[in-house]
Amino acid sequence: MTRAIWRAMLFVPMGVLLAAFFATIISLFQSSLSTGFGLYLDLAVDRGVQVVLTRTVVVAVATTVVCAVLGYPLALFLARSRNRNLWLILVISPWLVSIVVRTFGWMVLLGSRGLVNTTLQALGVIEFPMRILYTPTALVLGLTHVFLPFMVIAVMSALLQMDRRLEEASRILGASHWQTFRTVTLPLSIPGLIGGASLVLLMATGAIVTPLLLGGLRDRMLGTQIYSEIFQVYNFQRASALAVILLIVALVLVAPLRFVEARVRRRLGAA
Template sequence: MNRLLLFAPMGLLIAGFALSVLGLLWSSLIHGGAALYADLLTDPIILRVLWRTAWIAVVTTGLCAVLGYPLALFLARSPRRNLWLILVISPWLVSIVVRTFGWMVLLGNRGVINTSLRGWGIIDSPIRILFTPTAVIIGLVHVFIPFMVIAILSSLLQQDRRLEEAGRILGGTRWQTFRRVTLPLSMPGVTGGCSLVLLMAAGAIVTPLLLGGLRDRMLGTQIYSEIFQVYNFDRATAMAVLLLVLALLLVAPLRLLEARLRHRLEAG
């Protein structure tokens, strides 16, 4: 009985999510029907937005994993882990809008980066960084990398350090022990963090809107535009369904990989 009570909040969350998704799908089919989806999937602008959303989300996730793993490994081995962890998650104390405006100051034509490069004589004219996919990726990595670090850190802290010591005793170098012991055991945390970041990056609105502008839109900003600028709620609803499908397609391989890794670890 106690376990059922513990699962009750999870059941409410799942039910609320399922009902909202079904309501969204039903609304798009009632008001627009299959013709609306056909129109979106044959629109070259929407197809470019879908492709841009997918590859920016994937690149952001990859960079978060590459940059976040060494940081998580450092935190797991550091005796002052709690202090460093506070520094990692401290950006969450500041609004995402404020942080994104900070990147606008840094990446603008008259920002710190371009001003410094011109002052050092490296460039003659400003480099266009702001309002490009590069700026969006930089902003998204900055926003989401703490999630990746925490996911990997939780996996590293669950490892038995004696396994690494055994690997070293058996003659393995630090790199061999990391590659054959530490990294495989931490892969569930990596795939979990990648899934989380991939979902959030695909549906991001504020950072792509401010750093990418109106030219290089992602699907989230396109939906925002349809609702608050064009007032086309039917089209925005269908786009939201497409965003959900895109997110599921992106995350599905990661979830399958995580299941296989957990099965191998349990079997081993």
């Protein structure tokens, strides 16, 4: 009886959250379709929207790839380290600082008189400051800094759940460290890697604060475009349509990752 009561207590808030989620999605569709599908047709042929959409996909995918390349070795180090908790605190320490403050720090670093340009000029690599701020490169750097801890934690969790005896058996059978990593460690950690990639990809696709500060008005992403439509143009119908497009784009980007993850889990289960 007690367990049934606890389950009921869990289902109630879960139901409220799901209802709020679907109510929000339905309201977006209703607002964007208040005058029919004409708005979506206009957005489909709008060159500006096409550029913003392409930039959003490219930056989100690039951020995910960079987070995976940097996050996997770091997660592997944390999973094997005896001082894991200390290193983990250092990894998640950026979460203790406001995202606005962190992004502003990147603005200072990447500015024409920032540390990057002044160092390159002092070394004689460049003669005049490079334009780094308000570029896709700045967006990827800033978003990677924000979302890297999510990738690290996801991969580290998968590595910690792995049976270390499998690696030991591989080495006992004569496999090198690289062969053990390639045939045992990496395949078993792929679900965590794909989970982290999905999380980073979703958040990078809908990011607002970092693209707004590092991309400016020129290199907008879909999230900042929606922000502009709401708070500058006051075109809520267009903003709703763009939000629906953002939702669809995010689902399309993540769907292949989830498909691969499901296949990997089935293969691991069969093995």
